[in-house]
Amino acid sequence: MIVVKAFGQVKEVLGSELLVNKEMTDVKSLREYLRNEYPTIVWSTVAIAVNTQYAHDPDPISSGDEIALIPPVSGG
Amino acid sequence: MVQIVEHIDLNEVYKQLADPAAGGTCIFVGTVRDHSLGNDVTKLNFDTYDTMAISEMEKIRTTAIEKWGLEKAIMIHAVGEKQIGDPVVVVGVxxxxxxxxxxxxxxxxxxxxxxxxxxxKEFFTDSSHWVSQTP
Incomplete structure (x- = not known):
């Protein structure tokens, strides 16, 4: 199981933390899972961070990693 | 210094930037504007991923210090509900x-x-929305 933090507009849909009860090996597999489970979110605009660093599809995910969904940022 | 805070104290920022080797201090303050894309804005609310925001701001700050040989650099962003005219971000060198x-x-x-x-998140008189593109 992994815990995924959500922020901004994604948090309003998923809540602040999402529990994923499925084996995830990399960012790509998580992205595909989210696309299937929550089709109303435009996932192409949402970045995924692993341990507070922007991550890409091939990057691995391990249990205990801090995963976060980053919709388009709008600070300032 | 990089920080996420409830309230930005501009006088404190100016004090923190003081440095005897500096002949020029430049500070940008972003404040809540009362309009956006033709609509009246009533307030803003900021959501932050604190640990990553600090980490990303540290990277930007370090790059700027190295690129321009700065004596000091500060980045501070506010979180939570902010009213018209409130400072929401300050960066200074x-x-x-x-x-x-x-x-x-x-x-x-x-x-x-x-x-x-x-x-x-921008609040208008009768609606609200998350800003997804920053001009």
Missing amino acids: AAAHRKEAFPACQFLIDELKKTVPIWK
């Missing part, structure tokens, strides 16, 4: 000369808007 201070200060705010995980 202290450099030997203005030639370095101006572009470095602009770099800090421009890069913050691109990569730092902070989200702005």
Whole structure:
């Protein structure tokens, strides 16, 4: 199981933390899972961070990693 | 110094930037505007991913210090509900000369808007929305 933090507009849909009860090996597999489970979110605009660093599809995910969904940022 | 805070104290920022080797101090303050895309804005609310926002701001700050040889650089963003006129972000640099201070200060705010995980929700008189594109 992994815990995924959500922020901004994604948090309003998923809540602040999402529990994923499925084996995830990399960012790509998580992205595909989210696309299937929550089709109303435009996932192409949402970045995924692993341990507070922007991550890409091939990057691995391990249990205990801090995963976060980053919709388009709008600070300032 | 980089921080996420409830309330920004501009006088404190100016004090923190003071440096005997600096001949030029440049500070940008972003405040809540009362309009957006033709609509009346009543307030803003900011959501932040604190640990990553701090980490991303540190990267930007370090890049600016190295690129322009700054004496000091500060980035502070506010979180929570903010009213019209409230400061929501401040970035500032202290450099030997203005030639370095101006572009470095602009770099800090421009890069913050691109990569730092902070989200702005705009409230209008009868609706609200998350801002997804920063002009």
